[in-house]
Amino acid sequence: MLIKERNEPINLKIMTALNTRMSLSKEHQRYYHNLKSGYEGECLFDQYVKEYVPLSCDILNDLQLKIYTTDFQIDALIIHDQTISIYEIKNYQTDITYHHNNFITKSGTIITNPLGQLNRTETALRNWLKLNRLTYEVEAYVCFINPEAMIYGAPYHPNIIYACQLSRHLKNLNPNTSKAEQLMKTLMENHIADFRSGKDLPDYQKETIKKGVACRYCHSFETKIKDRTTYCLTCGQTESTQETMNRQIAEFQVLFPEELLDTAVLHDWCKKQVSKQRLYRQLAKA
Structure with missing residues (x-):
């Protein structure tokens, strides 16, 4: 079992x-x-x-x-x-x-x-x-x-x-x-x-790593969000916007577990590609 x-x-x-x-x-x-x-x-x-x-x-x-x-x-x-x-x-x-x-x-x-x-x-x-x-x-x-x-x-x-x-x-x-x-x-x-072992990880801060919405398939930041769909302009793959937002939330929380994640922080993390209203609603569900 x-x-x-x-x-x-x-x-x-x-x-x-x-x-x-x-x-x-x-x-x-x-x-x-x-x-x-x-x-x-x-x-x-x-x-x-x-x-x-x-x-x-x-x-x-x-x-x-x-x-x-x-x-x-x-x-x-x-x-x-x-x-x-x-x-x-x-x-x-x-x-x-x-x-x-x-x-x-x-x-x-x-x-x-x-x-x-x-x-x-x-x-x-x-x-x-x-x-x-x-x-x-x-x-x-x-x-x-x-x-x-x-x-x-x-x-x-x-x-x-x-x-x-x-x-x-x-x-x-x-x-x-x-x-x-x-x-x-x-x-x-x-x-x-x-459990995380910090000694093997590179040094990183929120201010020094790239922000924006990356494609979940090819990891390109050339993405566009329209209505309920996220489009990758590099590989052509699509993803539901809800899944995209969930990925952004999960990624931020795993990188910065001690930081408070609110709508303004997430909006900045997504490089303003998703509206604050949508992010607020998604955070309320999380």
Whole structure:
């Protein structure tokens, strides 16, 4: 049973908006690409889970927890037969070579060892369970979800799952024989919603990023709003004006969560492309 759905990460929403509204450095472009690729890989993993995991198992996605002063994130958690299985999902878009305990890209870049990352998450979860007086076995896995990306030279490791092994692994999970209500309740109560990591984001202010209504398809700012429809003059796509206004509201709120959003602020954010009256009515509905 799916207990907690996966939502698009806040940092990915922020970077998607900033990618449209400002020029990103190569470092931040790479960060944005990695966030996007990671989320796509997690969604692909979810499709496998939906198809192959026994119905009695409980599934919680994208958990953000804290043990003392340490934050830790779990891409996917499955509860089955008094056991918790956690998954670190990697969606590498290039072939990787494993050499002397390092994972190296084709360009020669050494990337963070996912097994070390997994070990830290597993340790944090075990300590968190102990702190909350919850007794469960913990199994931890790294899943390389992209079947087109090869991992050359990787030794056999019981905690590594490749894409070709995933369906078999999930089908072999033992069904739940008892309820895990207290565990699920404690996990959900302690989950940190809308977690954002500011250290990886570029600096931005409302005054320095581009304002206006961007096309939701090609991201061009060459748009025109007429009656109930928004027209893109670049790609020719259309969108209902109501959806356009909802996008502007959501984007502003994710970029500037501490700022009060009123009609005047939203009118300025849209570069006056939408009338104040329409924006006022839309804000009243939000």
